[in-house]
Amino acid sequence: MATTTLTTEDADAIIDAALLGPNQGKAIPNPDSTGLPPGVGLYTPLDEQAPPPPELTKDQQKIQQAQADMLGKEAAAALAKEQADQRAREQTLIGQAEKLLNKSKAAAGSAGGQIAKLPTPGNLALPLVLLALFFFILLQFNGNTRLQWLWLVVTGNAYVTDTSQTSQAQSTPSTGSGGGPGALIAPDLPFAVLHLPSSNGMYGEAYS
Amino acid sequence: MSAIQWLSAWLLFILILIALVNTRVGNTIAYYILWLAVIFLLVSHYQEIQGFFQAGGIVPSGT
Numbered sequence: 001m002a003t004t005t006l007t008t009e010d011a012d013a014i015i016d017a018a019l020l021g022p023n024q025g026k027a028i029p030n031p032d033s034t035g036l037p038p039g040v041g042l043y044t045p046l047d048e049q050a051p052p053p054p055e056l057t058k059d060q061q062k063i064q065q066a067q068a069d070m071l072g073k074e075a076a077a078a079l080a081k082e083q084a085d086q087r088a089r090e091q092t093l094i095g096q097a098e099k100l101l102n103k104s105k106a107a108a109g110s111a112g113g114q115i116a117k118l119p120t121p122g123n124l125a126l127p128l129v130l131l132a133l134f135f136f137i138l139l140q141f142n143g144n145t146r147l148q149w150l151w152l153v154v155t156g157n158a159y160v161t162d163t164s165q166t167s168q169a170q171s172t173p174s175t176g177s178g179g180g181p182g183a184l185i186a187p188d189l190p191f192a193v194l195h196l197p198s199s200n201g202m203y204g205e206a207y208s
Numbered sequence: 209m210s211a212i213q214w215l216s217a218w219l220l221f222i223l224i225l226i227a228l229v230n231t232r233v234g235n236t237i238a239y240y241i242l243w244l245a246v247i248f249l250l251v252s253h254y255q256e257i258q259g260f261f262q263a264g265g266i267v268p269s270g271t
Contacts (some may be wrong), residue, residue: 112232112233115233115236115237116232116233116235116236118236118240120235120236120239123239124229124235124238124239124242127239127242127243127245127246128242130246131242131245131246131249134246134249134250134253135249137256138249138253138256138257139253
């Protein structure tokens with residue numbers, strides 16, 4: 001029986017071929033040296049070539065030429081290298097994610113700009129004043145609006161009493177003694193003066 | 209709900225509104241939100257508003 005002497009490299013090649021299977025990767029340059037049958041391929045990552053740099057469009061070439069004219073050769077070369085790196089980075093997943101992020105930022109900025117461009121006639125004070133006015137005119141508290149209460153208090157027909165005395169004051173009207181914040185009690189209201197179309201009582205509850 | 213909670217909630221709301229108004233976009237947003245609030249207030253209290261324009265809504269005292 002004939003014995004064959006294999007070098008370490010040949011042995012590695014045979015093992016690789018056995019593990020990776022036939023016809024994978026690139027063909028071995030000299031199959032005879034490994035003792036492998038022809039057509040058996042080995043996966044050799046070192047042989048992989050980097051993807052070629054993306055070709056420039058005509059516009060990009062024009063811009064690059066203009067940069068070279070303006071900046072001088074060295075600076076233009078550095079800039080071109082930086083731009084090439086940028087383009088290469090954009091081809092990766094991270095680059096695409098960055099691009100997406102930048103695009104979304106730009107879109108958000110653009111939407112914000114559009115909103116900011118909308119006209120605001122009369123300034124913010126106008127709706128604020130209207131709201132405050134309607135708050136006094138429309139919202140009822142204890143059966144009357146704030147404006148009505150103000151009028152009643154100013155004309156002496158209502159007074160502010162202490163909250164702790166509210167229930168007592170409602171059952172037995174007492175003279176106003178003033179004091180801290182409390183419910184507005186109007187025992188002798190001239191209701192004939194102001195007729196309210198409705199009183200739903202939604203806003204008529206005092207703080208507890 | 210106690211008065212303290214009411215006051216705190218309103219204070220917080222006002223602070224947020226002031227912060228919003230101090231930005232370019234927020235100013236416009238706050239402006240239109242306030243107008244929206246005015247409209248909601250008018251719509252939800254249209255009966256009271258209607259009462260202002262009804263004859264006999266306000267009568268002189270002593271009648």
